Amino acid sequence: MKRLDFSETKSLRFALPPLLVYTLALAILEFGGLGFTGIGESLNQQANTSTELSPALLGINHARVTWLSAVLIFAVFAIAVVAASVLIMRSILSASGFLSFLLAGTALSVTGLVQLWASTMPDSNLGLIFRLTHISLHNSARFSESDLDAITLLVTLVNVLAAIAPIFVMLAGCSLLSLPDSTGSNDPKRLLRRRMTQLKTLTDLGSALLVAGSLHMLVWLRWPLAFTAEPAMQKALGEWALSVTLYCGTAYSLMIAAFYIPCCWALSKAAEAWLQQTQPEWSESELADWLDQYGFSGAPIRQLPQIIATLAPVLAGPIGLAISSLGTKVS
Numbered sequence: 001m002k003r004l005d006f007s008e009t010k011s012l013r014f015a016l017p018p019l020l021v022y023t024l025a026l027a028i029l030e031f032g033g034l035g036f037t038g039i040g041e042s043l044n045q046q047a048n049t050s051t052e053l054s055p056a057l058l059g060i061n062h063a064r065v066t067w068l069s070a071v072l073i074f075a076v077f078a079i080a081v082v083a084a085s086v087l088i089m090r091s092i093l094s095a096s097g098f099l100s101f102l103l104a105g106t107a108l109s110v111t112g113l114v115q116l117w118a119s120t121m122p123d124s125n126l127g128l129i130f131r132l133t134h135i136s137l138h139n140s141a142r143f144s145e146s147d148l149d150a151i152t153l154l155v156t157l158v159n160v161l162a163a164i165a166p167i168f169v170m171l172a173g174c175s176l177l178s179l180p181d182s183t184g185s186n187d188p189k190r191l192l193r194r195r196m197t198q199l200k201t202l203t204d205l206g207s208a209l210l211v212a213g214s215l216h217m218l219v220w221l222r223w224p225l226a227f228t229a230e231p232a233m234q235k236a237l238g239e240w241a242l243s244v245t246l247y248c249g250t251a252y253s254l255m256i257a258a259f260y261i262p263c264c265w266a267l268s269k270a271a272e273a274w275l276q277q278t279q280p281e282w283s284e285s286e287l288a289d290w291l292d293q294y295g296f297s298g299a300p301i302r303q304l305p306q307i308i309a310t311l312a313p314v315l316a317g318p319i320g321l322a323i324s325s326l327g328t329k330v331s
Helices: 008-033 036-043 055-092 095-118 126-140 144-174 188-227 232-280 284-293 306-324
Strands: none
Touching: 008 055, 055 095, 055 126, 055 144, 095 144, 126 144, 126 188, 144 188, 144 232, 188 232, 188 306, 232 284, 232 306
């Protein structure tokens, strides 16, 4: 009897990521709400409600939808970054090494979550980033308690992912520096090229994650602009939101630089030593040319994509402000 062959169905796994994104988008939509209820009641002339459709109502819901979009983008990036980091570590490390890295990641994640819990204390400046907007939403009297609870839960989700995802990027970068014995690889040049590509991919993913985090912070801090009609207050609040985002973006950019530069330097030195052992027939110029060609040198033109990735978080605030229109006035 002929056995059934399911080998071709393995490709179906590539349908999982978009399905997961779609599921997450639906969950955020249903849980966070888009303000459709108030608009629907306003448009329904037979509804027994005092709600009136107005620019203020639409402006507030516009701010809400924009914030939910930022939540979705950040959540997708964070989950993708963690998954990619775990896959990289699993493909490089031995079983015992992978377990050790996971334990280290768990310990660091717990530390990050403890720090996140500490930010809920009344005297925490970090916690004020959340509380100021939350107080503004509460005082506007335009959100029910269930709405505020949902918003709090979604912000908590973002903060938890923000505390965990960068840790796994860092650990995955460390795993790339674990090179096998030079005699244990049939194609050392291919392995080294792959390691450098993975390091740059991790840097780009980490940068995208932190850009998404900066944009979410900007949108969150600018949400109260929808509740004030005073131009001076709107201007001051908008500038304050941008300054906080710039500070965090600067910290994020420095984090990327602190991750990529040492890892790139260490990997370049290891690659040079490895190739000297495995390719003894190469001259110094041939070795230098190969290292430069595949991004192991410090030449600025070779590192331009990573320079851009490093600067991206600090630029996210001004760019996000340019495309953001959350300052809808409430009359």
